[in-house]
Amino acid sequence: MPVWLREYSWRQSPSAVYLSLPVRGLRVTPGSIFCTEQYLKVSIPPFLFEAILYAPIDDTNSTAKIGNEVIFFTLYKKEAAMWDSLTLANANKEKLQCLRENAVLRAHEKAKEETEAKKVTKQEHKKYALEATMKLEEAERKRIEDLKEKERQKVTRDLELWKKQQDAEKQKRAQKEVELHQEVEQLKEKKKEKMNKTRIPTEETSKTRLKTTRGHGSYSMFSENLKEEQLPAPRAAATIKINFTSRVFPTALRESRVAEEEEWLRKQAEARRTISADLSELEDLKEEEKNPDWLKDKGNKMFATGDYLGAVNVYNLAVRLNNKLPLLYLNRAACHLKLRNLHKAIEDSSKALELLTPPVPDNENARVKAYVRRGTAFCQLELYMEGLQDYEAALKIDPKNKTIEEDAVKIRHLIQGTTQDS
Numbered sequence: 001m002p003v004w005l006r007e008y009s010w011r012q013s014p015s016a017v018y019l020s021l022p023v024r025g026l027r028v029t030p031g032s033i034f035c036t037e038q039y040l041k042v043s044i045p046p047f048l049f050e051a052i053l054y055a056p057i058d059d060t061n062s063t064a065k066i067g068n069e070v071i072f073f074t075l076y077k078k079e080a081a082m083w084d085s086l087t088l089a090n091a092n093k094e095k096l097q098c099l100r101e102n103a104v105l106r107a108h109e110k111a112k113e114e115t116e117a118k119k120v121t122k123q124e125h126k127k128y129a130l131e132a133t134m135k136l137e138e139a140e141r142k143r144i145e146d147l148k149e150k151e152r153q154k155v156t157r158d159l160e161l162w163k164k165q166q167d168a169e170k171q172k173r174a175q176k177e178v179e180l181h182q183e184v185e186q187l188k189e190k191k192k193e194k195m196n197k198t199r200i201p202t203e204e205t206s207k208t209r210l211k212t213t214r215g216h217g218s219y220s221m222f223s224e225n226l227k228e229e230q231l232p233a234p235r236a237a238a239t240i241k242i243n244f245t246s247r248v249f250p251t252a253l254r255e256s257r258v259a260e261e262e263e264w265l266r267k268q269a270e271a272r273r274t275i276s277a278d279l280s281e282l283e284d285l286k287e288e289e290k291n292p293d294w295l296k297d298k299g300n301k302m303f304a305t306g307d308y309l310g311a312v313n314v315y316n317l318a319v320r321l322n323n324k325l326p327l328l329y330l331n332r333a334a335c336h337l338k339l340r341n342l343h344k345a346i347e348d349s350s351k352a353l354e355l356l357t358p359p360v361p362d363n364e365n366a367r368v369k370a371y372v373r374r375g376t377a378f379c380q381l382e383l384y385m386e387g388l389q390d391y392e393a394a395l396k397i398d399p400k401n402k403t404i405e406e407d408a409v410k411i412r413h414l415i416q417g418t419t420q421d422s
Contacts, residue, residue: 002048014080017057019073021049028066035059036110037078038088039103042071052099054083260358292322299331308338326355330366333373342377349374359397368394372404375411384415 010019019040026044034041037056042049058076065072077083288294295318302311315332322328333348352370356363375390391408398404 001046003046005042005047005049008049010086012083014082015077017053017073017075017077017083017086019075019086021071021073022069023047023071024069026069028071030064030066033064033071034107035062035064035075036103036106039099040073040075051086052088052096054085054088055079055081261360261362263358289317290321292318292325292328295321296325296328296331299335303331303335303338308335311335312339324355326352326363326366326370329355330370330373333370333377337373337376340380342381345377346374349377364397368398368401368404371397372407379411379414384411384418387411388415 005021005023008019008021010017012018021042023042023044026047028042028044032042032044034043035057036059038053040049040051040053053075056078058078062073062075064074295314299311299314299318302308302314312332312335315328315335318325318328319332329348329352333345333352336342336345336348349370353367353374356367356370359367371390371394375387375394378384378387378390388408388411391404391411394404395401395408
């Protein structure tokens with residue numbers, strides 16, 4: 001059963017009713033209040049306040065303020081008049097029940113109408129926002145089109161101006177060419193006139209001289225007068241002596257092998273000129289990147305900085321451009337040693353030795369490096385006999401190299417140790 005709130009106070013004016021309802025210790029929310037034209041209800045379970053109003057009110061503009069444990073109602077009358085009481089008197093239960101049900105139905109209908117009105121308003125707002133967005137987009141599109149049109153007109157004007165300038169320059173060049181052609185023709189005509197003028201007197205003088213000689217009774221064409229008119233004798237011949245250095249290598253002629261040295265020089269020159277033809281995929285390279293010597297220097301710099309893999313890539317490209325230069329294989333073998341690619345180091349060293357033929361003093365240093373690098377790779381693969389053979393071959397070329405000699409001694413000790421263990 002609900003607990004009815006009976007304590008309240010009210011006062012009125014011709015246009016409004018002011019109702020004060022104490023709610024001490026109760027928690028009131030706006031959802032606790034229900035009001036229609038002639039029905040007022042405050043439900044705070046288990047407490048309940050209910051009033052069937054004396055006359056209809058404007059429930060839309062009426063207000064309720066919650067504060068200080070009091071609900072203060074301001075109810076605006078639909079018709080300005082003084083009420084005899086706040087509630088309707090002498091109402092039986094059936095009438096009260098009917099009034100409650102009508103109030104609830106009206107409240108539901110009103111809420112439904114408000115919901116539909118809100119939907120319509122929301123749709124109108126969406127429609128307005130969409131129209132505003134479309135207008136903004138249209139204005140922005142128009143602005144962009146105007147900018148494009150202005151830019152197009154500007155470009156068109158610039159192009160027409162450039163065409164006019166080109167036409168003017170062409171006309172100037174054509175006019176200059178015509179003037180130059182005319183000047184050349186004039187010069188030719190002047191030269192022809194000068195030549196004609198010079199030819200006429202010579203012919204006359206020759207005729208007169210011939211006549212005079214005939215008058216003296218001489219019929220020889222080799223007369224003294226004709227000899228005087230002949231052209232001067234050609235200049236005397238002379239010889240120019242050019243001395244060439246006959247030796248390329250610093251060794252003495254008695255100690256060198258001329259045929260082998262000349263073969264080595266020929267092979268080196270041919271290697272410098274050789275460039276592989278099947279390099280269509282390398283057309284995008286710069287000119288210096290197509291030079292094997294430039295690539296070799298770049299690979300040497302990368303090796304010095306410790307970028308061994310990058311140096312290998314550079315040497316690979318250089319070898320593709322020219323596979324006849326032994327230094328490319330020799331330097332790549334050093335990179336493979338650093339990268340522990342021992343089999344590749346052996347292959348590159350062997351290829352370098354193959355290209356370093358015939359053996360001449362000019363390639364001694366390169367042959368020593370090739371033997372040492374291949375021998376080092378053999379020793380790291382524990383093939384000590386093959387490594388010792390390469391070190392001994394290097395010592396034959398450079399017997400004064402103490403470092404190679406010490407390494408060869410170490411390899412011999414390793415070989416002896418392995419044979420004793422076996």
